[in-house]
Amino acid sequence: MINFAHSIGRAFVATLSREAQKSMGQFMTPPEIATFMARRIVAGADEPVARILEPSAGAGILAAAVVHELLLKECPPERIELLMFELDERLIGGLKQLARVMHDACEKQNIVFDWKILQEDFLLSELATSGVAGESLLIVSNPPYFKLNKSDPRAIAHSYAVYGQPNIYGLFMAACARLAAGGGKWCFITPRSWMSGSYFAAVRRTIFSHLNIDALHSFESRRDHFSEEAILQEAVITWATGFAEVDSRMSVIVTRSVGVVDMEKAIVQALPLTRLIGSDFGRAVALPMSNDATQFDIWTATLETYGLKVSTGPVVPFRSLKYIREFPEQGTVPLLWMQHVSTNGVKWPIQKKREYILSDAGSSWMLVKNTPMVLMRRFSPNENARRINVTAYAGDLPSEVIGLENHLNYIYRVGGSMSVEEARGLSAFLGSRMVDQQFRSTAGSTQVNAADLRKIKLPPIMQICAIGRMIQSGSSLDEIDAAVEQVLGEFPCILQRA
Numbered sequence: 001m002i003n004f005a006h007s008i009g010r011a012f013v014a015t016l017s018r019e020a021q022k023s024m025g026q027f028m029t030p031p032e033i034a035t036f037m038a039r040r041i042v043a044g045a046d047e048p049v050a051r052i053l054e055p056s057a058g059a060g061i062l063a064a065a066v067v068h069e070l071l072l073k074e075c076p077p078e079r080i081e082l083l084m085f086e087l088d089e090r091l092i093g094g095l096k097q098l099a100r101v102m103h104d105a106c107e108k109q110n111i112v113f114d115w116k117i118l119q120e121d122f123l124l125s126e127l128a129t130s131g132v133a134g135e136s137l138l139i140v141s142n143p144p145y146f147k148l149n150k151s152d153p154r155a156i157a158h159s160y161a162v163y164g165q166p167n168i169y170g171l172f173m174a175a176c177a178r179l180a181a182g183g184g185k186w187c188f189i190t191p192r193s194w195m196s197g198s199y200f201a202a203v204r205r206t207i208f209s210h211l212n213i214d215a216l217h218s219f220e221s222r223r224d225h226f227s228e229e230a231i232l233q234e235a236v237i238t239w240a241t242g243f244a245e246v247d248s249r250m251s252v253i254v255t256r257s258v259g260v261v262d263m264e265k266a267i268v269q270a271l272p273l274t275r276l277i278g279s280d281f282g283r284a285v286a287l288p289m290s291n292d293a294t295q296f297d298i299w300t301a302t303l304e305t306y307g308l309k310v311s312t313g314p315v316v317p318f319r320s321l322k323y324i325r326e327f328p329e330q331g332t333v334p335l336l337w338m339q340h341v342s343t344n345g346v347k348w349p350i351q352k353k354r355e356y357i358l359s360d361a362g363s364s365w366m367l368v369k370n371t372p373m374v375l376m377r378r379f380s381p382n383e384n385a386r387r388i389n390v391t392a393y394a395g396d397l398p399s400e401v402i403g404l405e406n407h408l409n410y411i412y413r414v415g416g417s418m419s420v421e422e423a424r425g426l427s428a429f430l431g432s433r434m435v436d437q438q439f440r441s442t443a444g445s446t447q448v449n450a451a452d453l454r455k456i457k458l459p460p461i462m463q464i465c466a467i468g469r470m471i472q473s474g475s476s477l478d479e480i481d482a483a484v485e486q487v488l489g490e491f492p493c494i495l496q497r498a
């Protein structure tokens with residue numbers, strides 16, 4: 001059915017002069033793009049009745065792609081209702097034929113197919129002007145593009161989306177956003193111009209007050225995606241879901257390709273909504289133009305999320321003179337200083353002066369439980385390879401408690417204990433090139449302190465533990481980086497491919 005719609009569309013466009021094609025915005029979507037758009041819409045559509053709206057149907061290729069994808073689902077709907085608007089009467093005959101093809105395909109799968117084709121101006125239709133959201137509508141559109149006069153009845157009918165000179169495609173987007181508000185799906189392929197600039201500010205406000213943006217795909221090439229039509233505008237596909245409330249912590253899937261050919265291999269990023277959409281009145285959408293997103297933009301966890309705390313070693317030598325010992329004796333436990341800690345691990349004793357502390361009732365408040373933790377040198381020489389000098393301590397020294405001198409920070413679980421793999425994974429992550437680069441790019445050359453550690457965005461705990469399982473005590477920085485990159489991907493991130 002997609003090919004059927006495609007061939008009807010091509011045959012129709014072949015009869016048009018370039019001028020005529022432009023005046024009605026009759027540029028048809030290629031099959032690959034139609035499928036690409038439909039897949040994501042249909043992925044979230046699990047209702048027994050699928051209601052599809054194509055407001056500017058042309059030869060119906062987008063509707064065909066949605067129906068096709070619905071039929072491919074493991075649990076297809078019991079009933080498909082399709083409503084198509086098309087202003088140009090020359091396309092109506094082809095749409096009717098297409099509807100019959102769809103009907104036959106549905107019948108084969110025992111799916112009821114109900115369709116309606118309205119040869120009228122969608123923007124002036126009762127549906128669009130009512131602005132009343134349909135129940136879980138699946139809206140898919142490649143709308144016409146051209147400028148309208150402010151006095152055009154369509155601009156007047158949708159004045160809520162007009163600010164300055166309107167473009168008809170913005171009105172289609174806004175009108176359909178209102179219709180998708182009841183949990184519907186909304187997918188548009190359009191030029192990118194709606195994303196910024198004051199003329200589209202009212203369109204954006206309407207969109208963002210009715211929809212949550214799920215994903216964006218941008219075409220970097222100015223020609224390729226509509227090669228048949230040779231549209232020179234850069235295009236973007238936007239997928240959204242009608243919502244009740246915006247969750248500002250949401251992420252938007254962003255993909256980009258040069259054109260159609262590499263679309264399926266597009267790199268996928270998940271960027272926080274707040275990074276993409278401005279909070280000012282204009283609500284411009286800042287589509288990243290290069291792969292500048294990092295994992296740190298996506299992670300939301302911090303040490304606190306995992307019940308972890310960072311504190312400074314409680315033993316202040318000049319105040320604890322009466323407990324610190326040169327040599328072991330009855331009741332002494334290890335006292336760790338900076339010199340015991342390197343990125344290769346904890347080494348104790350090292351025949352250093354005063355590496356013991358007496359453990360008794362008087363000193364117990366300054367001793368910590370001897371369990372796995374991450375140790376960090378608070379001060380490190382400038383020539384050190386990494387900004388954060390951390391190591392995992394497995395809790396394997398021979399005592400119940402240990403002393404930590406004040407030039408060390410330690411990360412531990414409040415009211416519990418870390419596992420060795422957690423400590424190893426966290427230490428590897430914090431000491432990795434990835435975190436180092438992130439620090440250098442944001443904090444410059446300053447020392448990393450406990451407050452900085454508390455703010456660092458962390459990967460999911462499962463990934464931290466996975467890193468920990470790949471690390472041995474004494475692993476080199478290269479081995480640590482390799483493990484971190486194997487689990488988390490290279491930096492900056494490439495999350496996955498589409």
Ligand SMILES: C[S@@+](CC[C@H](N)C(=O)[O-])C[C@H]1O[C@@H](n2cnc3c(N)ncnc32)[C@H](O)[C@@H]1O
Pocket residue numbers: 009024025026027028029055056057058059060061062085086087088091120121122123141142143144145
């Ligand atoms: C850019 S084409 C896209 C066609 C088709 N959806 C596709 O993707 O191939 C836009 C279509 O909208 C139709 N159209 C233009 N203005 C319209 C309006 N106000 N209401 C309904 N259809 C309109 C045009 O005739 C054209 O067929």
